[in-house]
Amino acid sequence: MTKILTDTDWQELWAESEQNGHASFQSKGFETIRKGKLLDVSHTYECWSELRNGLSISIHQEEFIDDLVWVRDIFDKSQFGLSFFLSGKVRIERHGLTDKTDEIVGRYYSECNCDIKETEWWKAGEKxxxxxxxxxxxxxxxxxxxxxxxxxxxxxxxxxxxxKVQPYYQQGEITQQMWKVLCNILKCPYQGLMKRMYLESQAIELITLHFQQIQEQEIRNHSFPGKNLRDVERIYQAKEILLGNLENPPSLIDLARQVGINEFKLKRGFRQVFGTSAFKYLHNYRLEKAKQLLALGDMKIEEVAFRVGFDSRSYFALAFRKKFGLNPKQYFQHHHKSL
Known part of the structure; x- marks a missing residue:
């Protein structure tokens, strides 16, 4: 027999199972553990750990008693997730975002579902x-x-x-490095504060490995054609737009759109043409322009900082000193000793 549940049904089942003594809920420090038998639906274990602001990790184990269709009807608009499959299989359709996809051992996915409705199909007896x-x-x-x-x-x-939060879904392969980190999480040898710190370090390593996999995929899928003069012209056009808007420069996404090139090509092409990132190029140009304005002596330091795009005088002074070895006031006085 196939059961059909919603998230709301699931919450009600937990509450009823806890009242009947079939399931338990325990919160201690940074960890929350829920486990037990949800009436005639499943055997469940879930351990949530809050690691730091904006990051948490859960270990989730499930075995359904009957085939189940689970309709997700409670959403988390701010949630991005990485899900690593260790055993079992589930088929999921993210309505309006993906067709039915099989999520299986050896795969992981990154997601932001926002208000996307999900339907999940689970098989009985599969751990x-x-x-x-x-x-x-x-x-x-x-x-x-x-x-x-x-x-x-x-x-x-x-x-x-x-x-801006846009829904997306992307699958990837669990690499050997990822498997090692996942095993470390399952076999964590610590308790208390040290456990929290250890799990945080492992979670951040998984995020890093995920970013690396995405970066390698982008490199495989795209290349900056150095001999394509039209693309080189777009890179120079992007530079001029940046330098013409020191006080309020466009984001990379908007800049790429303005010059008619995708963001990856813009970033990679900027490094190839100018030897640095667009942000670093802009940062260095701002400081060089500030140096020129201070040498002229027609503006106060605060005015110079604002003119070249620094909202904070303290940050401007720090960046200026790091690049030129003197803070703006010292540089100004050096060129205008009479003042």
């Missing part, structure tokens, strides 16, 4: 287990600089920089 990383981009990446954010996948970067 299913996975490790799942939940990432809330604006919290997790809040300490990263703009140049660093250029290197993360576009879906995450959009969510961090302008709050």
């Amino acid at each position: 299913f287990s996975r490790i799942y990383l939940k990432i809330e981009p604006q919290e997790f990446f809040q300490s990263f600089g703009e140049e660093e954010l250029e290197q993360i996948p576009i879906s995450l970067r959009q969510a961090v920089m302008n709050g």
Whole structure:
């Protein structure tokens, strides 16, 4: 017999099973564990660990008593996830986003479902287990600089920089390095604070390996044609747009759109033509322009900082000193001793 459940039904089953003593819920420190038999539906174990702002990890094991169709009707708009399959199989359709896909051992997926409705098909008696990383981009990446954010996948970067969350789904292969990290998570030898720190380090390593896999795939799928003069012209056009908008430069996505080139080609092409990233090129140009304006002596330091695109005087002073060995005030005084 095939059962049909929704997320709301699932929550009600947990509550009823806990009342009847068939399931338990335990929260201790950074971990929350739910386990037991959900009436005549499944044997379940789930351990959630909150690791740091914007990052959590769960170990999830499931075995359904009957075939089940699960209709997801509760959404998390801010959630990005990485799901690694350790055993079992499930077929899922993300309506309007993917056809039916089989999620099996040896595969993992990255996702942001937003308001996408899901239907899942589970087989009775098949033991299913996975490790799942939940990432809330604006919290997790809040300490990263703009140049660093250029290197993360576009879906995450959009969510961090302008709050745009677009649904997506992408499968990948669990590499040997990933398997090693997954085993480390399952066999974590620590407790308390050290366990939390250890799991966080392993989770971040999985995210890093995921980013590496995406980057390698992009390189395989795209190349910057160095002999294509039209593309080189677009790179120079992009540079001029950046330098013409020091106070409010466009994002890389908008810049690529303006010059008619995809973002990957723009980033790679900028490095090939100018030897550095677009962000670093702009940063260095701002400082060189500031140096010229300070030498002229017609503007105050705050005005110079604002003119070349620095909102913070303290950050401007730090960046200026790092590049030229003097802070802006010292440089100004050196050129205008009479002042």
